[in-house]
Amino acid sequence: MVDVFDLVIVGAGPAGLEAARSAFAPGRRIAVVDDNPRPGGQIWRHDPTQDPPRAFRSLWDHLDSSGTRFLCSHRLVAFESGPTLVLESPTGTRRIRGERLLFACGARELFLPFPGWTLPGVYGAGGLQALAKGGLPVAGRTVVLAGSGPLLLASAVTLLRHGARVEAIIEQAPTGEVARFLALLPRWPLQTLAALALIRRLIRVPYWRGVWVSGARGRDRLCEVEVTDGRTNRILPCEALGTGYGLVPNIEAPNLLGCKLTGSLHPAVAVDSQGETSLPGIYAAGEVTGIGGVGRARLQGALAGVAAMGETQRIHGLLGRARHANAYVGHLAQHFRLREPVRRLAGPATVVCRCEDAALGPAHGTSPVDPRALRLLTRIGMGHCQGRICLHALAETRPEPFLREWLARPRPPLFPTRLETLAGLGDGTNPVPPT
Ligand SMILES: Cc1cc2nc3c(=O)[nH]c(=O)nc-3n(C[C@H](O)[C@H](O)[C@H](O)COP(=O)(O)OP(=O)(O)OC[C@H]3O[C@@H](n4cnc5c(N)ncnc54)[C@H](O)[C@@H]3O)c2cc1C
Incomplete structure (x- = not known):
């Protein structure tokens, strides 16, 4: 059996939730699918020790009473013709279809391998943050965060809140780039306020620029990291290292469906000014279209939600703000670009x-x-x-456009699945009907 909705949104992070709110109207059937047990995505990941953030609460209060169908702990694993979405959950497989489809599947961390990165005690920076929120005891542990970009600061704040001792934040971008990033940040007031809130909480944590971790050492688990600026090295004892070099969009599902991608190194889903992909009736919003933070994800979600429902009046009110928020993607990428x-x-x-x-x-x-x-x-x-x-x-x-080649021939399923799900898959060769 296939449940049919007016709009299906994949991803219950800021972009997906905002899209669901803006697309809502009485009588409309909207479904939001997410593989996490609770809505919120990466930034609003449930933390039982903290009250949910105000921004999430206000969105959720609205959605909870709206009749929107939330399919949490459901993962999109494949498509069948229509396109019908094949979802896997702990209890089985189900199929749903939307008259319109909106991808808000977010992003994941970019890890760069270095000697010692497989030692126990080395985590992703955002991964360590998520584990701490999920109950990993970090109180009293000495932690170093290393890599690039604002996620290091956000992770540091969460870890401090859970009692960790954050020894240092190691940012590979040189001081000049970080200064230029900050100098132009006031063009985006929301991002400025968010940055100030982080900086205020991290006032006592050393923030080293122009340096990176070149090795992690320990016998059975991590006990120190080597930090370098390319000329001199320094050893920093620590019990945990969270490392991440920015984010890459989760483009696998839209790519499998045939949506065009943009960018060559870590491609994102290409969308027009209203969030529609190269396939008619299929939209994308948030980090899956480029890395630009929560403010942009929410705006794009709101815009794509109304555009998917064809509400022209409301689209025009959002277009200018969304265009401005999109410029932040380039600002972030330019100043935190990775050094050779x-x-x-x-x-x-x-x-x-x-x-x-x-x-x-x-x-x-x-x-x-x-x-x-x-x-x-x-x-x-x-x-x-x-x-x-x-x-x-x-x-x-x-040196070559390595991923382009790889992504040109995607194959289902999107994730390892149960045999039962695999056996039940249709041919899936042409999930989108020709237009
Ligand atoms: C680990 C991590 C931690 C982060 N922490 C912070 C932070 O503390 N502060 C901050 O400002 N920014 C943080 N970010 C950046 C963050 O990604 C964005 O700012 C914001 O959450 C983007 O919103 P989004 O809705 O585009 O995507 P997300 O919030 O990533 O939401 C996408 C959702 O889609 C789901 N999904 C993806 N594919 C499928 C599928 N096939 N089936 C079902 N569900 C699927 C994902 O599980 C996720 O819940 C973090 C990013 C990462 C990767």
């Missing part, structure tokens, strides 16, 4: 694919490699995460 030495920390023996325990091997260096041959030779990208982590790390080290 950071992209080349992994040696030939460094594990790059953690699922398959596969080292960089033949992909080390700059001579061209064929992604397919590489996969067969090393098993890089063949594991549980299906290349979501290692292929993006590899793309940073390769």
